[in-house]
Amino acid sequence: MLGFIIQRFLQAVGVMAVMSVIVFCGVYAIGNPIDIVIPPEATQEIREEVIRRLGLDLPLYKQYFIFMGNLLQGDLGRSFIYNVPVLELIGGRMPATLELVLISVISATVLGVSLGIYAGYRPDSWISKTIMAVSVLGFSVPSFWVGLILILFFAVKLGWLPAGGRGDTLEIWGVAWSFPTLNGLSHIVLPALNLALFKLAMMIRLARAGTREIMLTDTIKFARAAGLSEGTILRRHLLKLISIPIITVFGLELGSTLAFAVVTETIFSWPGVGKLIIDSIAVLDRPVMVAYLILVAFLFVTINFVIDLVFALIDPRVRAGAVQ
Amino acid sequence: MRYQKFLAPLVFGLGVVTAGVATAQTLTIGVRGGPESMDPHFSALGSHAEAAKHIFDTLVWSGDDLQIEPGLAVSWTSVDEDTWEFKLREGVKFHDGSDFDAEDVKFSIERIPVVTGPTTTAIYVRRVESVDIIDPYTLHINTDGQAATLPNDFIRLFIVSSDAAADYSTLETSAEGFNSGVATIGTGPYKYTSWEPKGDLVLDRNSDYWRGEGAWETVIRREIPNDSSRLAALKAGQVDLINYVSSVDYLALERDANIDAVKGDSVYIMNLQLDQREDTPLVRAIDGSDLAENPFRDLRVRQAVDHAIDRQTMVDIVLEGLGRPANQMMPAGFFGSSENIPMPEYSPTKARELLADAGYPDGFEVDLYCTADRLPGDGAICQGLGQMLTQVGIKTNVNAISKTVYFPAQARLEYSMFLNGWGTLTGEASYTLGGLAHSNDPEVNLGAYNRIEYENDDVDMLLQTGATMMDEAERRATYEEAMEKVMADKAYISVVQLQTVWGAKAGMFEFNPRLDEDTLAFFIRPAP
Numbered sequence: 001m002l003g004f005i006i007q008r009f010l011q012a013v014g015v016m017a018v019m020s021v022i023v024f025c026g027v028y029a030i031g032n033p034i035d036i037v038i039p040p041e042a043t044q045e046i047r048e049e050v051i052r053r054l055g056l057d058l059p060l061y062k063q064y065f066i067f068m069g070n071l072l073q074g075d076l077g078r079s080f081i082y083n084v085p086v087l088e089l090i091g092g093r094m095p096a097t098l099e100l101v102l103i104s105v106i107s108a109t110v111l112g113v114s115l116g117i118y119a120g121y122r123p124d125s126w127i128s129k130t131i132m133a134v135s136v137l138g139f140s141v142p143s144f145w146v147g148l149i150l151i152l153f154f155a156v157k158l159g160w161l162p163a164g165g166r167g168d169t170l171e172i173w174g175v176a177w178s179f180p181t182l183n184g185l186s187h188i189v190l191p192a193l194n195l196a197l198f199k200l201a202m203m204i205r206l207a208r209a210g211t212r213e214i215m216l217t218d219t220i221k222f223a224r225a226a227g228l229s230e231g232t233i234l235r236r237h238l239l240k241l242i243s244i245p246i247i248t249v250f251g252l253e254l255g256s257t258l259a260f261a262v263v264t265e266t267i268f269s270w271p272g273v274g275k276l277i278i279d280s281i282a283v284l285d286r287p288v289m290v291a292y293l294i295l296v297a298f299l300f301v302t303i304n305f306v307i308d309l310v311f312a313l314i315d316p317r318v319r320a321g322a323v324q
Numbered sequence: 325m326r327y328q329k330f331l332a333p334l335v336f337g338l339g340v341v342t343a344g345v346a347t348a349q350t351l352t353i354g355v356r357g358g359p360e361s362m363d364p365h366f367s368a369l370g371s372h373a374e375a376a377k378h379i380f381d382t383l384v385w386s387g388d389d390l391q392i393e394p395g396l397a398v399s400w401t402s403v404d405e406d407t408w409e410f411k412l413r414e415g416v417k418f419h420d421g422s423d424f425d426a427e428d429v430k431f432s433i434e435r436i437p438v439v440t441g442p443t444t445t446a447i448y449v450r451r452v453e454s455v456d457i458i459d460p461y462t463l464h465i466n467t468d469g470q471a472a473t474l475p476n477d478f479i480r481l482f483i484v485s486s487d488a489a490a491d492y493s494t495l496e497t498s499a500e501g502f503n504s505g506v507a508t509i510g511t512g513p514y515k516y517t518s519w520e521p522k523g524d525l526v527l528d529r530n531s532d533y534w535r536g537e538g539a540w541e542t543v544i545r546r547e548i549p550n551d552s553s554r555l556a557a558l559k560a561g562q563v564d565l566i567n568y569v570s571s572v573d574y575l576a577l578e579r580d581a582n583i584d585a586v587k588g589d590s591v592y593i594m595n596l597q598l599d600q601r602e603d604t605p606l607v608r609a610i611d612g613s614d615l616a617e618n619p620f621r622d623l624r625v626r627q628a629v630d631h632a633i634d635r636q637t638m639v640d641i642v643l644e645g646l647g648r649p650a651n652q653m654m655p656a657g658f659f660g661s662s663e664n665i666p667m668p669e670y671s672p673t674k675a676r677e678l679l680a681d682a683g684y685p686d687g688f689e690v691d692l693y694c695t696a697d698r699l700p701g702d703g704a705i706c707q708g709l710g711q712m713l714t715q716v717g718i719k720t721n722v723n724a725i726s727k728t729v730y731f732p733a734q735a736r737l738e739y740s741m742f743l744n745g746w747g748t749l750t751g752e753a754s755y756t757l758g759g760l761a762h763s764n765d766p767e768v769n770l771g772a773y774n775r776i777e778y779e780n781d782d783v784d785m786l787l788q789t790g791a792t793m794m795d796e797a798e799r800r801a802t803y804e805e806a807m808e809k810v811m812a813d814k815a816y817i818s819v820v821q822l823q824t825v826w827g828a829k830a831g832m833f834e835f836n837p838r839l840d841e842d843t844l845a846f847f848i849r850p851a852p
Contacts, residue, residue: 163560
């Protein structure tokens with residue numbers, strides 16, 4: 001087990017190093033922020049002063065080494081646009097994204113797996129057919145459109161729920177959260193629903209496919225022969241056997257939703273990191289883009305690392321394979 | 325002798341501001357863009373200055389039509405060729421009760437080059453050499469050479485308190501001091517309460533404001549960048565008023581009894597720019613072969629392009645009525661706008677004849693570039709132009725792209741024909757013609773935005789002499805003449821002047837749209 005962990009850890013470090021180079025070069029290749037941010041009246045001297053101040057006059061490799069040097073000291077640089085440390089900027093907006101994403105991904109998974117197992121367990125009932133039909137919709141309707149329709153219907157027409165923003169927040173350990181207040185919770189409902197739809201559909205289909213496969217195996221036959229109740233079979237045996245692909249997808253979905261909840265955050269004016277990154281790309285705020293992408297890479301590497309460990313815990317074959 | 329009166333420091337309640345519900349005393353504005361920092365000197369972006377105008381005052385005020393009026397300065401006169409004397413308003417108090425005087429102005433001017441971000445505010449004080457305090461309410465500003473337009477430069481020169489901001493005037497400390505509210509002490513109509521970057525800016529009324537008391541006790545400026553979401557927030561009653569309603573939504577609002585749509589002229593004009601270099605990259609013969617020379621260097625071809633554009637259709641159909649046909653690079657009535665320039669005639673026949681005369685009976689092919697995400701309708705105007713030009717034989721491939729890609733490429737002179745929005749934010753011609761129409765000459769600091777290598781010696785002369793004329797009538801005549809010459813050359817072809825729309829809850833508010841598109845809470849009054 002320890003060998004397995006060390007091996008995975010070294011891989012993760014390698015991936016991060018390569019990612020930092022790719023991200024840095026990529027972001028620095030896509031245009032010059034100076035042309036976008038400098039106002040028309042700026043004289044040549046003023047321009048040069050700005051370029052020098054942002055360190056854009058140095059060759060690329062020098063800029064990279066300065067960046068990496070700072071990064072290893074835990075300093076991701078200062079935003080061009082806001083003149084505050086990037087970590088502070090991203091950190092200040094992380095809680096908003098975190099609560100939205102966790103609520104939507106977890107509820108989508110719990111609901112999706114339950115519905116999927118039912119649809120797999122009774123594939124011919126009309127309820128299952130309805131579930132599957134709805135899941136196709138969840139897959140195929142673009143989320144920006146659903147978001148706008150949700151706003152139109154629940155906020156503008158019915159006036160039940162707010163159209164956007166975060167609402168009241170409560171400070172817990174110095175961080176503002178929306179979910180503990182009723183008003184904040186009402187603000188979360190629509191964006192979380194919008195974000196959850198696609199994942200819900202995916203979880204339903206995954207769970208259903210897994211269930212249908214497992215229900216036909218000898219494991220289930222023997223369990224029934226042993227006189228276990230159907231409930232116990234589903235909970236203890238089936239759930240464990242279909243969980244591997246579900247955990248993989250859950251981890252990846254959690255990561256990608258955290259990183260790219262952009263569309264939903266924009267439509268619902270949810271002040272999270274997704275909106276921040278889109279705005280930063282629009283004005284080529286390089287430090288924010290680089291820092292964000294590095295953090296996202298780190299997030300994915302970490303999630304994959306954790307998933308691998310969870311597999312090893314669930315499935316003894318993985319552990320054994322790693323040791324050999 | 326300075327006399328200071330210390331008032332008890334103000335204590336702000338730390339209650340949570342309830343979102344959404346508008347009381348008669350709270351005004352919630354949904355804005356497309358907000359400030360980038362609470363330091364007014366950090367950024368020259370319009371949305372940044374707009375937010376700063378709530379908390380801070382400027383020396384010179386620019387009115388609804390960008391005419392310059394007294395602000396914190398009551399008068400300004402030019403003492404000699406490189407000195408301006410500013411007389412300051414007396415009895416103005418900062419939010420912390422301290423007195424405003426010349427010390428604060430000098431401090432603010434000297435602070436700018438140090439704390440500005442990349443969207444640099446150094447432009448507002450670029451002509452200032454040094455500042456002399458004559459007495460607490462008189463300043464002498466020494467400029468590098470003659471600076472006839474110095475008062476126009478000062479319309480965004482925000483005055484901060486030299487005491488409160490003393491320790492927060494380096495690049496490292498300014499954001500911290502101003503974003504936390506410690507240094508955010510101005511003389512403006514509203515006091516700073518709280519701000520979340522990209523979120524809400526919450527402001528409280530300043531009862532001692534020198535212009536009189538504002539109508540709203542509390543003002544919340546909520547940043548909602550997405551046009552549809554901003555409109556939805558207004559319709560759902562979460563905000564009272566929004567700026568930048570898109571032209572598509574404007575048509576729907578016209579029929580909505582619960583929402584007033586207020587239309588106002590914008591300072592932005594869309595200009596088609598034709599590259600004047602001998603060798604231009606994106607022009608080809610119809611069969612794809614190279615042309616012997618750049619057709620846009622021929623005046624007849626440029627006139628043909630001008631005649632091919634149906635401006636009225638552009639306004640009525642493409643912009644849904646939200647615009648005006650434009651015949652020059654500035655709105656009518658600006659300092660240097662000429663009344664002698666005719667509205668170009670739409671005539672495809674003439675356009676074809678001119679093309680044939682110039683030796684292009686079959687036309688030619690060109691790539692047209694423009695932004696699709698900068699100004700309302702920019703991409704659509706581009707598409708319209710492409711069709712109109714193609715009809716007269718100039719086969720036009722339209723590329724409406726992101727400003728992030730467009731501006732750097734435009735700066736590298738990679739385009740042969742491009743549509744560019746330009747706002748004369750200072751309200752006078754030296755800004756516009758000096759930036760676009762003078763040949764690019766870093767020596768005299770003119771023509772930095774001349775990206776088509778347009779060169780007319782007469783225009784260059786006029787602009788250089790105009791910049792040093794202190795007599796206003798003479799200067800105006802000089803700039804009008806320059807504008808006439810530039811527009812006659814047709815290298816810059818003005819197409820439309822844009823208009824902007826505000827949406828507000830029906831019958832609740834009175835306000836005048838401003839040409840610079842600023843939405844200022846102090847000037848928004850409850851309807852009687």
